[in-house]
Amino acid sequence: MLTLIRGLGRFSLEVFQTLGRAGRLWWMSIVRRPRLSNLPLIIRQVYQLGVLSVVITVLSGFSIGAVLALQGYDQLVQYGTESALGLGVALVLVLEIGPVVSALLFAGRAGSAVTAEIGLMKATEQLTSMEMMGVDPMQRILAPRLWGGFIALPLLALMFSVVGIWGSAVIGVEWLGVHEGTFWSTMQDGVDFVRQVMKGVIKSVVFGLVVTWIAVFQGYDAIPTSEGISSATTKTVVYSSVSVLVLDFFLTLMMFDY
Amino acid sequence: MAEDLVRFENVVYRRGRKTIFDGLSLRIKKGQTVAILGPSGSGKTTLLKLIGGQLRPEKGSVIVNGxxxxxLSREELFELRRDMGMLFQSGALFTDLTVFENVAFPLNVHTDLSADLIRDLVLIKLQAVGLRGASTLYPSELSGGMLRRVALARAMALDPGLIMYDEPFTGLDPIAMGVIVELIRRVAEVYKTTGIIVSHDIEETANISDYIYIISDGRVIGEGERGFLREDQSPRIRQFMDGLPDGPVPFHYPATDYAEEMLTENQKVGWFNFD
Known part of the structure; x- marks a missing residue:
């Protein structure tokens, strides 16, 4: 029993220490002294994390939109309400699937890459050598990646939703024969920019912040060995995915005033 | 008499329960090349990290440039480090930058020089280490000796007052080692840079050093100018110099009695017992 309590205590201490270190990293690299001179580095990271994730985002978005159209049509047609297909797919994509799935994809592609990159820089003493040159790696390496991910993910989520809607239109209108006019007009009537699209954008902004924070922190905090980096990369994907799904629930709860 | 650039005053430093330095005191004069010799694990690299402010002593003080x-605050520390260069054992070059970009990095970050001038300065440094022809290569395309030469060019980029060399000769073939020895000697002669060489390669290091410290068990166990190593008869220094496997630095890691352990029953190792 005593061992159990001791173990629990040690675990809680470790959790708080980790959170403290993560908070300090956030403070030191972003809040304390944002620098305009970092802009070219941030743009490079938006390219690395965002532009290079476009292909998987577009492919996944199209596939999910197409599947939603197939599944939705199958159900709706039984009640003769297939005209609402466009509205249903758009709402599901913009509010839920767009932000969540793009965040999960982002954690898998960009998040793990950031962790491994920073972890390896630490293991090969590149961060130390930068410090010894009088350059702060928090400003030079961590901050641009945090900003890059934070900017890139909401854009990817929007792209995901747009391509998803296009995918559902290709399947629903072109293939299954839903009337094109009703498909688009129900969507136009039912999807409000502030009440629906912005909620999705807010979600993806929060996810962008959390996923890149986890990825950057795990890399920076990794034990500088091959085992340490592999474990940090795994943690990034697992923690990010779980955080996105849990946060999605709370954000939905908050934004819909239940 | 030249003033001290670096001074350790009764420095105590512990890592976990292990005491790395226990009242270490030493001084490094401006313009000198000083060797810090000692067996593996004696805290030589830790000493460099204390000078660079990456670690802080538990007691005592490390004075650099007064x-x-x-x-120092984080900003003041970064300011101080601009006058230091460090040659890492692994080179620690930025792998996403070419040789040219690596050497240009400190110049780009810390100076307002024009791109043309930076180009000229980088080429001068690369010419000095014999690698001007390799300027477009990436670190992954270089050999161990070349990596260290580029790292030296980068450490010299801002013409710092102090260059620290962390095990500069480890793992090099005789030719590459000869090149690095010659380059370190030339840097000291031409630029009048203060140098601290941390190493366990006695011959090479002693040959290019003005003054030598030997550290072991967290303290300085011997110091003097080049010749003293051959003359000093204290058992610790003799063991280190003559490469004796056993002596004041014991061959065996501390353990329980050998006979007693051999006679006790086999214990389960880890989670599985492969009996």
Whole structure:
């Protein structure tokens, strides 16, 4: 029993220490002294994390939109309400699937890459050598990646939703024969920019912040060995995915005033 | 008499329960090349990290250029480090930058020089280490000796007052080692840079050093100018110099009695017992 309590205590201490270190990293690299001179580095990271994730985002978005159209049509047609297909797919994509799935994809592609990159820089003493040159790696390496991910993910989520809607239109209108006019007009009537699209954008902004924070922190905090980096990369994907799904629930709860 | 550039005053430093330095005191004069010799694990690299302010002593003080390193703010520390160069054992070059970009990095970050001038300065440094022809290569395309030469060019980029060399000769073939020895010697002669060489390669290091410290068990166990190593008869220094496997630095890691352990029953190792 005593061992159990001791173990629990040690675990809680470790959790708080980790959170403290993560908070300090956030403070030191972003809040304390944002620098305009970092802009070219941030743009490079938006390219690395965002532009290079476009292909998987577009492919996944199209596939999910197409599947939603197939599944939705199958159900709706039984009640003769297939005209609402466009509205249903758009709402599901913009509010839920767009932000969540793009965040999960982002954690898998960009998040793990950031962790491994920073972890390896630490293991090969590149961060130390930068410090010894009088350059702060928090400003030079961590901050641009945090900003890059934070900017890139909401854009990817929007792209995901747009391509998803296009995918559902290709399947629903072109293939299954839903009337094109009703498909688009129900969507136009039912999807409000502030009440629906912005909620999705807010979600993806929060996810962008959390996923890149986890990825950057795990890399920076990794034990500088091959085992340490592999474990940090795994943690990034697992923690990010779980955080996105849990946060999605709370954000939905908050934004819909239940 | 030249003033001290670096001074350790009764420095105590512990990592976990292990005491790395237990009242270490030493001084490094401006313009000198000083060797810090000692067996593996004696804290030589830790000493460099204390000078660079990456670690802070538990007690005592590390004074660099008249400033107590532990008392400096993060910004002041980065300011101080601009006058230091460090050659890492692994080279620690930025792998996403070419040789040219690596050497240009400190110049780009810390100076307002024009791109043309930076180009000229980088080419001068690369010519000095014999690698001007390799300027477009990436670190992954270089050999161990070349990596260290580029790292030296980068450490010299801002013409710092102090260059620290962390095990500069480890793992090099005789030709590459000869090149690095010659380059370190030339840097000291031409630029009058203060150099601290941390190493366990006695011959090469002693040949290019003005003054030598030997550290072991967290303290300085011997110091003097080049010749003293051959003359000093204390058992610790003789063991280190003559490469004796056993002596004041014991061959065996501390353990329980050998006979007693051999006679006790086999214990389960880890989770599985492969009996």
């Amino acid at each position: 400033k107590d390193v532990a008392a």
